[in-house]
Amino acid sequence: MSVNVAIDRRGELKDMLRISDLNRGGLLTILDAAKRFKQAPMSKLGLLEGETVVLYFNKPSTRTRISFETAIARLGGVPLSVGPRELQLDRGESIEDTARVISAYARAFVIRTFSDDDVRRFAAHSSIPVINALTDRHHPCQVLGDLMTMQEIWGELRGRRLTYVGDGDNVANSLIEGCALLGVDITIATPEGYEPDIGVVKSAREIASTSGARIELMQDPIKAVQGADAVYTDVWLSMGVPDDERQKRMRDFAPFQVNASLMARAQPDAVFMHCLPAHRGEEVTDEVIDGPQSRVLPQAANRLPTEQALLWALITGALHE
Numbered sequence: 001m002s003v004n005v006a007i008d009r010r011g012e013l014k015d016m017l018r019i020s021d022l023n024r025g026g027l028l029t030i031l032d033a034a035k036r037f038k039q040a041p042m043s044k045l046g047l048l049e050g051e052t053v054v055l056y057f058n059k060p061s062t063r064t065r066i067s068f069e070t071a072i073a074r075l076g077g078v079p080l081s082v083g084p085r086e087l088q089l090d091r092g093e094s095i096e097d098t099a100r101v102i103s104a105y106a107r108a109f110v111i112r113t114f115s116d117d118d119v120r121r122f123a124a125h126s127s128i129p130v131i132n133a134l135t136d137r138h139h140p141c142q143v144l145g146d147l148m149t150m151q152e153i154w155g156e157l158r159g160r161r162l163t164y165v166g167d168g169d170n171v172a173n174s175l176i177e178g179c180a181l182l183g184v185d186i187t188i189a190t191p192e193g194y195e196p197d198i199g200v201v202k203s204a205r206e207i208a209s210t211s212g213a214r215i216e217l218m219q220d221p222i223k224a225v226q227g228a229d230a231v232y233t234d235v236w237l238s239m240g241v242p243d244d245e246r247q248k249r250m251r252d253f254a255p256f257q258v259n260a261s262l263m264a265r266a267q268p269d270a271v272f273m274h275c276l277p278a279h280r281g282e283e284v285t286d287e288v289i290d291g292p293q294s295r296v297l298p299q300a301a302n303r304l305p306t307e308q309a310l311l312w313a314l315i316t317g318a319l320h321e
Contacts, residue, residue, distance in 0.1 A: 013319035015123045015130040016310060017116070018138040019177035020203060024211065026319040027147070027181050033309035033318075034148050034302070041074050041305070044312055048077025051107040053311070055081045055133070058113040063276060063303050064133050064141060068110055071308035077107065099125040108311060129314035136170060137197060142275050143174040144306035147182065149299045150230065153271060158183035158212065163228035163266070165189045165221045165256050166283055168196035171234045171275050176215060180204040183211040189224035190217070191252040221256045228266040232273040233258045233283045250282070259285045263293060271295045 013026060022030070036043065053072045057065060069079040084090050089098060099122045102109055109126060111119055112133040123130040132140055147157070154160055162179060164172050168190045176196060179186040188196055195217060205215055218224055225231050236253040237246055263272060272288050274296045280286055289296060313319050 012317040013314065015126075015132075016140055016314065017119055017123060017130070017132045019140045019143055019174050019181065020207065021140075022181065022319065024181045026313075027178070029318055030144060030306065030309045030313050031148055031151060033312055034144070034305040037074075037308045037312075038302075038305040041308070044308075045074065045076045047312060047315060048072060048075040048107060051076075052078045052080050052105065053108045053110065054102055054106045055079055055110040056083070056087070056112070057081065057133070058084050058111075059134065061112055061133070063300050064112060067303040068133065068141075068307050070304055071311060074308055075311060080106070095121045096125040098122070099130075100127075103127040108315060129311075131310065131314070134170065137173055137200075139170040139174045139275070140177075141303065141307055141310070142171055143178040144310065145299055145302040146175065146232075146273060146275070147178050148302045148306050149273070149295055150184070152298065152302075153295065154229070159185070160229045161185040161187070161227060162230045162232060163187045163189065163225045164232045164234075165224060165258055165262070166233045166253060167194050167236055169234055169238070172196045173200040175232065176200055176204045177207070180207040180211060180213045180215060183208075183213045185214040185216075187216045187218065187224045187228070189221045189256065190219065191256065192219055194252070221262060222265055225262055225265045225270075228270055230271045230273055231258055231263060231266050234275055235277070235279050236283050237279065253283070257283060257285065258288055260287050260291075263288055273299055276300055 055068055065081060072079040087098060095118055103126045106128060108129040110131045110133050111122060114136050116135045116137045119132050119135055132138055150157055162184055164175055168188060172188055173196050176186055208215055236249050272294045274284060276296060278284055278289055
């Protein structure tokens, strides 16, 4: 398990830097609150009245930025979105000083950047809640929306089986942690050399020993999807991948494309999931992502109520270690 710097002196969870910062009860608290916010989006309009929330994006964003800005507005606050050129970080100001200063102005801080260490440093020197909106290793906000979507489909999640096919990236890491907490069996199928983070897998298996979840890694996508209740994939190519690596990745991942043939190996009523954006014709075909089994749009929509619930939970101190 990670060392959690996100617990305040009262034992309340101050930050969410990865899904495993939560315990099972805390994760269910957020998902239950998200259901209420989806039904009554303006029910906590006064929570952030007169307050700002700063959103720092060092990478492009569509769903995360817009859903967080809307979530903040629905809690009565003002979102302030900034990039690296709008802060003094690129001019030599330290992360620690930036965190202390922003803590004096804002009620919470949402950060999308590359390094997990940068996010941990910001949280450690911030007196306000810090939320990881994506790093190279984790994408916890995406998985909150995913888990809510799965609850809407199946109700009880314990004992269901999710298969993730493709790159063992930040989404895969966070899915492993979320499934472990809620007792969802998860199989990760990747080409050799593209496995999820070994430390994440190890700590998630410790959680799974309590929840009853099974975590399996393999390199055979056909075997992996057999009997799955959901098939999930993500892009093969991240931003800024050089041409030589791009060609290698396309060759390595070609057998892992989610197409109609692969989906047919899963349960007859299995659903298809993708965090978006999708590179159609690469990791998934049009007939799958646009087909009747696809749940990608509900996934994207559920980013909003889950982020609203996360902000509410951290700001009100509803989460405990």
